Amino acid sequence: AQISICRDLPNIEVITFSVNGISDLEPLNQCQNLSELYLRKNNITSLNELFYLKNLPRLRVLWLSENPCCGSDPHRYRMTVLRNLPSLQKLDNQAVTEEELSQALVDGEEITAPPARRNVENGCPESTVSSAAESTTETESELLNFSLEETNKIREELGMKPVPRDKFSSFSPRGTDCSCKKRNNVLNAILLLMKELDTEGLEIVQQTVGRRLQAFRKKELQEE
Numbered sequence: 001a002q003i004s005i006c007r008d009l010p011n012i013e014v015i016t017f018s019v020n021g022i023s024d025l026e027p028l029n030q031c032q033n034l035s036e037l038y039l040r041k042n043n044i045t046s047l048n049e050l051f052y053l054k055n056l057p058r059l060r061v062l063w064l065s066e067n068p069c070c071g072s073d074p075h076r077y078r079m080t081v082l083r084n085l086p087s088l089q090k091l092d093n094q095a096v097t098e099e100e101l102s103q104a105l106v107d108g109e110e111i112t113a114p115p116a117r118r119n120v121e122n123g124c125p126e127s128t129v130s131s132a133a134e135s136t137t138e139t140e141s142e143l144l145n146f147s148l149e150e151t152n153k154i155r156e157e158l159g160m161k162p163v164p165r166d167k168f169s170s171f172s173p174r175g176t177d178c179s180c181k182k183r184n185n186v187l188n189a190i191l192l193l194m195k196e197l198d199t200e201g202l203e204i205v206q207q208t209v210g211r212r213l214q215a216f217r218k219k220e221l222q223e224e
Contacts, residue, residue: 003027005189009196016188025049036061044069048115050084065092083108
């Protein structure tokens with residue numbers, strides 16, 4: 001999955017892209033106001049992707065767990081992340097301590113270059129099939145909890161009411177249901193983009209949504 005949309009959102013503060021098959025973080029290096037980034041269960045294979053986050057001055061919360069880059073040594077993984085992103089206050093839902101930051105200078109690896117991209121010249125980026133297959137084994141309720149929690153966090157930032165759990169299930173990302181997953185991705189993108197709008201822009205969105213809802217309801221009545 002591509003996150004190139006982020007290049008056009010330099011003022012975005014919270015990004016939620018969990019369970020989306022993302023492998024490349026380069027578009028995020030423009031997001032200078034980014035403070036929270038949720039990326040669990042994607043296809044990020046190399047910790048060198050952190051290179052693109054090193055110059056984000058406000059980044060305080062990062063959730064990167066359950067990506068291939070975490071490897072089999074959780075201590076080394078955490079130390080490397082903290083060595084390169086020492087301003088983090090929370091990593092993978094666990095508070096960062098002063099002791100860890102000191103230890104990271106010893107045990108963590110300094111990342112000085114972005115990851116080498118393979119196969120991009122040939123027009124066939126690295127396959128993400130395996131991660132998609134793995135994600136289908138995740139229980140739907142677990143997916144729902146994380147997506148709901150993260151989406152509601154964005155909605156709270158926007159001053160919107162949280163989505164009730166029973167309403168949320170209709171656009172939960174299911175590995176076996178592409179249309180539901182696509183709808184969830186679109187919804188998250190819309191919620192993120194709305195943060196960039198002023199009052200006039202939000203009123204236009206409100207009017208457009210109202211018209212769309214009226215059209216849908218009219219169509220439903222006709223079908224009945």
